[in-house]
Amino acid sequence: MSTDSKEEKQSRKEKKAKKEKQKKAEKTHALYEKLIGIVGPSRVSTDRLERLLYSHDLASLPKEIEMGFKMVPDAVVRPRSAAEVSELFKLAIEEGISVVPRGGGSWGLGGAVPIEGGIVLDLTNMNRILRVDPENMEVEVEAGATWEKVCDEPNKVEYRFTRCMWAEAFRELDADDIGSWICEGDDPGVHAYHPRLRCRMTKTLMKGDPYCDHCFYVQEGEGMGEHTVPE
């Protein structure tokens, strides 16, 4: 039977916790050093506030989820090239840590959020348009290119979405009318975030058109502008 006093037990517990905290800090620092070795110090962050910002995407997830998963990443890294991404993945495999790629973080259901910490790869720096082929209606872009950037490309292609998970799901449920209502929410939805954010849409799969041509864009100046969702 242990004869240790309550104080001795408490002190041992505290020492153990301190040691574990120190070990974790050393490990995080070693990871940080390796990451800056790949992309440089200005494109790696282990700042607590910044990591918290990357622990959710468009919407906050229920608090209960935070209890079961480590949604705050250990580091946020912003690569600029495929070669850097490749090096980062090699490191993650060596270290046995997970990597979560992130674009605009606009999917609202936690897709770009870690579940066991690790690295969030913020790809917004990789936003170049690599190739535009108007004849074949093709455009090749880096992973972080936004639709706005593609819309603003002088050698513009008219783009068409020929598949949409929502259109397919609502059609299967024989509920296109409800689906169309969701499409029509895109413009007022983004507009509610900022008065200059808009969504232009003249064709939708949901209403039976062969493609959708919706485009989110930033409107010049202030005001409501024209709402072009088709009747």
Ligand SMILES: Cc1cc2nc3c(=O)[nH]c(=O)nc-3n(C[C@H](O)[C@H](O)[C@H](O)COP(=O)(O)OP(=O)(O)OC[C@H]3O[C@@H](n4cnc5c(N)ncnc54)[C@H](O)[C@@H]3O)c2cc1C
């Ligand atoms: C207002 C609004 C309207 C929308 N309307 C539609 C719609 O009509 N039809 C529809 O289908 N969707 C719709 N969406 C969903 C939208 O398509 C997704 O939010 C968007 O495609 C996610 O892009 P993102 O760059 O923000 O990705 P994120 O939210 O950053 O990531 C989404 C997922 O993709 C992964 N990912 C990101 N980048 C990469 C990469 N380079 N390589 C591998 N994996 C990666 C992430 O890990 C995550 O799992 C809508 C969203 C909003 C906000």
